[in-house]
Amino acid sequence: MRAKQTTTIDEYIADCPENVQPHLEKVRAAIRKAAPDAEEAIKYGMPTFVQDGNLIHFAGWTSHIGLYPGSKPIEMFKDELAKYEISKGTVRLPLDKPIPYGLIGKITKYCVKRNSERAAAKKHKRK
Secondary structure, eight states, X not given: OOSSOOOSHHHHHHTSXXXXXXXXXXXXXXXHXXXXXXXXXXXXXXXXXESSSEEEXXXXXXXXXXXXXOHHHXXXXXXXXXXXXXXXXXXXXXXXXXXXXHHHHHHHHHHHHHHHHHHHHHXXXXX
């Protein structure tokens, strides 16, 4: 969808179609609220939040927002995600339906906890 390589989430969003941009800003805000200490990055060509590793990625498409938290969070929230198209590590949130920003926040908080526990286990293992 993008012709040029972006280096910031601001650039990424600005490069998306105008009708998608407000949705991406709200997804970004929901993630930021749930993970205030996370850093923003572009990884795999997508907006990414990083805290003790990649937390969550998202992307704007013509007809949906792609959310990429990994397979475990999708499994954990499968009941709440049941009305969306999902695959192993992907959730497709259609633009013609309300975006579940609260659920995005819950998934992000889960990812923060997951990454924190992984980092603590790694640190403990090194001792």
